[in-house]
């Protein structure tokens with residue numbers, strides 16, 4: 001499959017497991033896999049039976065290839081059984097709501113951090129080929145527990161090569177920004193308010209900026225990273241930023257806004273990597289790659305064709321980004337949802 005981020009890994013005949021397979025990312029990933037490849041088996045691993053039941057109904061024509069595994073990423077034994085025979089794991093399960101994580105800190109740590117370790121161990125025990133874990137820009141210089149827990153998770157996956165050894169699975173991370181229209185995000189919130197005939201839309205701060213990516217771009221990026229990963233990388237797509245006020249303009253042109261202030265744990269701008277990460281970061285035309293600073297399980301750190309080191313002290317942040325999404329682009333992305 002060709003994507004805007006280059007060739008996807010070839011999933012034909014492969015056995016794939018996705019944790020959090022019933023979430024926004026997971027559903028689009030599974031759909032993409034089934035529409036473009038002939039995988040041998042796709043395992044959806046998550047907790048809620050109703051979401052799995054609905055997804056099974058939506059994809060009933062593919063039922064022979066799909067396995068719906070009820071399980072928690074905190075449960076290593078269950079993960080171990082689910083990973084039998086699996087070639088590739090996509091780890092998308094997470095607690096991702098900033099304020100919920102602040103209120104329930106240890107729940108967040110158990111799912112996002114301890115769950116990450118359980119996924120690593122199940123992958124090693126089952127001799128999986130490769131694992132990609134999804135991360136977020138909030139993991140860069142985190143100021144909330146969600147971001148901090150994802151940073152810890154990133155560290156677990158980057159270092160997992162040391163546990164796996166030279167012939168074990170390869171592990172890498174994909175980190176990106178806000179997904180347009182994902183569950184609980186600003187676009188569905190605004191959509192509901194507009195449908196309910198609101199007269200003004202709440203915005204946190206008119207200056208606020210975010211990186212934006214569509215669900216399909218997120219899926220395509222992960223598929224392309226699986227194709228080129230060597231282990232230990234954090235892959236970051238080069239994507240545009242947008243101001244919160246531009247979202248209002250795209251969804252309800254001319255509508256009044258009410259400033260409600262930045263919520264606890266929120267940043268005005270997000271960052272994908274800091275100037276301290278820059279020392280180990282490479283740039284390709286469509287992505288940045290933070291290379292592992294400690295990769296003792298492999299000697300293959302040969303040059304990646306076309307990759308160049310980023311300038312000293314460079315940071316990839318949503319306010320200083322040189323690519324911006326127009327209201328028209330966002331309108332089209334929303335139409336695609």
Ligand SMILES: NC(=O)c1ccc[n+]([C@@H]2O[C@H](COP(=O)([O-])OP(=O)(O)OC[C@H]3O[C@@H](n4cnc5c(N)ncnc54)[C@H](OP(=O)(O)O)[C@@H]3O)[C@@H](O)[C@H]2O)c1
Pocket residue numbers: 019020021022023024025026045046047048049051071072073074091092093094095096111115134135136137176177178179180182183185
């Ligand atoms: N959405 C964004 O804007 C965004 C941006 C950057 C990165 N990400 C990352 O992308 C990944 C996927 O996000 P998403 O938007 O698809 O999230 P989502 O829609 O909230 O889906 C989360 C999935 O994880 C499952 N899950 C949650 N806790 C679990 C547990 N303890 N054990 C097993 N499964 C569990 C959920 O199903 P059950 O509740 O039924 O278990 C659901 O299938 C996350 O890692 C997130 O941090 C998201």
